[in-house]
Amino acid sequence: MIEVEGLSFRYPGAEHEAIRGLSLRVRRGSLFGLLGPNGSGKTTLISILTGLLSSPSGQIRIDGKILPAQTREIQVFSALVPQDYAFYLRLSVMENLRFFGGVLAIPAAELRDRLSEALAVAGLESFTAVRAEHLSGGLKRRLNLAIGLLNRPQLLFLDEPTVGIDPQSRHFILDAIKRLNAHGTTVVYTSHYMQEVEMLCDEIGILDDGSLLACGTLQQLLYDTAGHALTVTLTALPTAQQRAALNAIAGIDYQDNEIRLDKCSENDLKRIIAILTVEGLGIDRMQYGYGNLEELFLHLTGRQLKD
Amino acid sequence: MPVLALVSKELKLLVRDWHALLLLFVMPAVFILVMSLALQDSFASHQSVRVHYYLVDADISPVSVALVKRLGSLNEFKILPADAPVAELIDRVRHDRAQFIIRIPAGFGKAMQSEKPLAVQMLAGPDVEPAIYKLFEVALHDVLARVYLQATMAPLPSQMTGTDGMAIGGGNLDAADKLLDAQSLYQEGGVSMRPSSVQQNVPAWLLFAMFFIAIPLSTTWVQERQQGTYARLRSMGLSARALLLGKLLPYLAVNLLQVVLMLAVGVFVVPWIGGGRLTLGHAPLALCLIAVAVSFASVAYALLIANLVSTSEQATIFTGVSNLLMAAVGGIMVPRFLMPPMMQALSQFSPMSWGLQGFLDVFLHRGGLKTVAPQAAYLFAFGLACLTIAGILLSMRKRK
Numbered sequence: 001m002i003e004v005e006g007l008s009f010r011y012p013g014a015e016h017e018a019i020r021g022l023s024l025r026v027r028r029g030s031l032f033g034l035l036g037p038n039g040s041g042k043t044t045l046i047s048i049l050t051g052l053l054s055s056p057s058g059q060i061r062i063d064g065k066i067l068p069a070q071t072r073e074i075q076v077f078s079a080l081v082p083q084d085y086a087f088y089l090r091l092s093v094m095e096n097l098r099f100f101g102g103v104l105a106i107p108a109a110e111l112r113d114r115l116s117e118a119l120a121v122a123g124l125e126s127f128t129a130v131r132a133e134h135l136s137g138g139l140k141r142r143l144n145l146a147i148g149l150l151n152r153p154q155l156l157f158l159d160e161p162t163v164g165i166d167p168q169s170r171h172f173i174l175d176a177i178k179r180l181n182a183h184g185t186t187v188v189y190t191s192h193y194m195q196e197v198e199m200l201c202d203e204i205g206i207l208d209d210g211s212l213l214a215c216g217t218l219q220q221l222l223y224d225t226a227g228h229a230l231t232v233t234l235t236a237l238p239t240a241q242q243r244a245a246l247n248a249i250a251g252i253d254y255q256d257n258e259i260r261l262d263k264c265s266e267n268d269l270k271r272i273i274a275i276l277t278v279e280g281l282g283i284d285r286m287q288y289g290y291g292n293l294e295e296l297f298l299h300l301t302g303r304q305l306k307d
Numbered sequence: 308m309p310v311l312a313l314v315s316k317e318l319k320l321l322v323r324d325w326h327a328l329l330l331l332f333v334m335p336a337v338f339i340l341v342m343s344l345a346l347q348d349s350f351a352s353h354q355s356v357r358v359h360y361y362l363v364d365a366d367i368s369p370v371s372v373a374l375v376k377r378l379g380s381l382n383e384f385k386i387l388p389a390d391a392p393v394a395e396l397i398d399r400v401r402h403d404r405a406q407f408i409i410r411i412p413a414g415f416g417k418a419m420q421s422e423k424p425l426a427v428q429m430l431a432g433p434d435v436e437p438a439i440y441k442l443f444e445v446a447l448h449d450v451l452a453r454v455y456l457q458a459t460m461a462p463l464p465s466q467m468t469g470t471d472g473m474a475i476g477g478g479n480l481d482a483a484d485k486l487l488d489a490q491s492l493y494q495e496g497g498v499s500m501r502p503s504s505v506q507q508n509v510p511a512w513l514l515f516a517m518f519f520i521a522i523p524l525s526t527t528w529v530q531e532r533q534q535g536t537y538a539r540l541r542s543m544g545l546s547a548r549a550l551l552l553g554k555l556l557p558y559l560a561v562n563l564l565q566v567v568l569m570l571a572v573g574v575f576v577v578p579w580i581g582g583g584r585l586t587l588g589h590a591p592l593a594l595c596l597i598a599v600a601v602s603f604a605s606v607a608y609a610l611l612i613a614n615l616v617s618t619s620e621q622a623t624i625f626t627g628v629s630n631l632l633m634a635a636v637g638g639i640m641v642p643r644f645l646m647p648p649m650m651q652a653l654s655q656f657s658p659m660s661w662g663l664q665g666f667l668d669v670f671l672h673r674g675g676l677k678t679v680a681p682q683a684a685y686l687f688a689f690g691l692a693c694l695t696i697a698g699i700l701l702s703m704r705k706r707k
Contacts, residue, residue: 050542075544082542084535103543147539 007058033201079153089133122146138169230264235282360407368416426488433493433671510666521609525622528613597665600686607690
């Protein structure tokens with residue numbers, strides 16, 4: 001659905017590129033999670049893909065159409081749900097939906113069905129007459145989503161759609177996104193909530209400093225991309241003799257009673273277990289690969305603050 | 308010291324907001340400069356005379372020559388050369404190219420002491436404000452009284468002349484009153500009359516109010532931009548042109564409604580509370596044209612401001628101060644003829660001046676479509692320029 005090759009973008013007057021030589025593929029029907037720390041380039045990338053930012057270098061094809069030359073055609077079948085409450089607070093839910101329906105030039109005969117669909121997906125049927133300014137945070141997020149569904153998008157960009165809302169509203173929105181995806185909508189989803197992305201997305205891209213650090217399914221990222229890292233927490237500090245035995249494996253690293261091997265092959269793993277058994281070292285905890293996305297994310301993007 | 312910390316924080320915030328600094332320091336400085344120049348005491352010296360008039364002497368008698376001489380010595384008013392036929396000169400006064408015309412009728416000197424003296428005619432332009440009208444009338448009356456006394460006392464011995472007696476040498480100061488016929492060139496229903504202050508002031512303040520449409524328009528625009536609504540609209544394929552038109556059309560309607568309501572106040576409400584009644588002139592099409600032109604210019608200017616500023620506060624202050632400046636330069640606050648020549652020249656470049664001239668042409672000068680066409684053209688051109696720049700700024704935001 002989305003093919004990006006060697007994409008770079010620099011904001012006017014900026015010293016560094018916000019996106020640097022990024023290449024990415026999102027297959028049709030995928031629920032693609034785009035992760036990255038603040039300022040990593042997620043919103044910039046989405047803004048480029050939705051035609052909001054022009055003049056990037058590199059090649060972008062969306063459903064075979066070329067950006068920016070065919071921006072208008074792409075915008076017809078795609079939609080953006082921005083991070084902000086991008087609607088009119090002084091208009092009611094229905095007035096907002098009708099307004100954006102008008103902007104999309106949806107024929108009057110069809111508009112009623114589209115409005116009903118959007119209201120149903122977002123669970124807003126009981127709030128049509130309520131002014132947006134009087135909606136709770138969760139309802140506002142749902143209205144933000146509903147507006148993005150008016151053109152029945154084949155490709156939906158969701159920029160942190162669950163920020164600042166309660167768990168009930170979050171689960172409602174996540175379920176709605178799953179249903180949309182199940183009906184064939186390709187979704188590009190950005191979030192800082194790793195659990196959400198793990199639960200929701202079938203493919204994940206990790207972005208930092210304008211570059212894509214890793215991309216693939218959760219399985220691939222956790223066990224392949226991360227290079228089978230091994231961490232073993234021992235029950236006691238290893239003696240010098242025990243360390244010497246372990247040093248037979250290249251690249252092994254120690255920190256107190258923890259041993260680490262970033263690129264641990266299956267053979268290395270077997271050898272380490274054998275050495276530990278022979279040397280009589282007890283294992284308190286052992287992790288092969290990354291247990292969850294957050295660990296992988298922090299491993300790839302570093303633990304230092306990003307802004 | 309929490310207060311010190313608060314003060315320090317505010318100062319840092321201010322120093323880092325160059326828009327606010329511009330609004331706080333540069334714009335008031337320009338405003339003071341403009342207002343000081345515009346309100347410079349025009350009656351202080353001969354060099355700063357701003358009230359101009361034509362003087363036509365059809366008598367050419369010793370009395371009229373004496374009158375012309377005395378008028379010429381008045382530093383406060385300046386005689387313009389009567390370089391055209393009287394009808395043409397009157398037309399110039401009617402269209403604000405001079406404030407007055409004085410006509411000394413043939414036989415004035417001879418008839419002065421007769422039972423039926425001839426009056427000097429003073430005609431004022433429709434734009435002349437009541438205070439200036441009265442000032443000029445009093446000055447002219449004074450000169451006429453002196454000339455009258457001089458003429459009537461001439462036969463007496465010089466040591467008996469004086470100015471404090473009511474009747475010296477056959478002269479009577481009351482008789483001097485009959486020597487002046489002061490009128491305005493403003494007409495209503497074919498009758499010459501002095502225009503009311505409503506007639507003179509409504510166009511100015513109407514125009515001033517119309518340009519304030521920039522505040523609601525620009526603040527709404529800024530809010531929409533900050534809330535990400537415009538990003539969403541653009542992601543839906545809406546062009547910059549459509550966005551601008553979507554604002555221009557409704558606000559044009561609001562602006563024109565403003566015109567209708569304000570004119571209605573002048574026509575119905577002001578007389579109801581005891582003021583003069585506003586008369587809308589004789590050319591409704593010309594009034595519509597100039598109203599639409601002013602609306603277009605003011606809404607387009609508002610769109611330009613909306614795309615220049617970053618916050619609602621900046622939009623409000625920028626609109627307020629720039630409108631005051633345009634009003635000061637454009638003759639809304641100070642009549643143009645009272646400004647120094649440099650300011651008068653500058654005033655030609657204020658859109659408010661074009662609009663004011665257009666409204667005054669309709670309300671005071673009996674102007675029609677042809678009369679207001681140049682002002683309307685300037686306003687439309689100004690509006691188009693503002694829209695073009697606003698469109699460019701809007702497109703540039705796409706790359707930011």
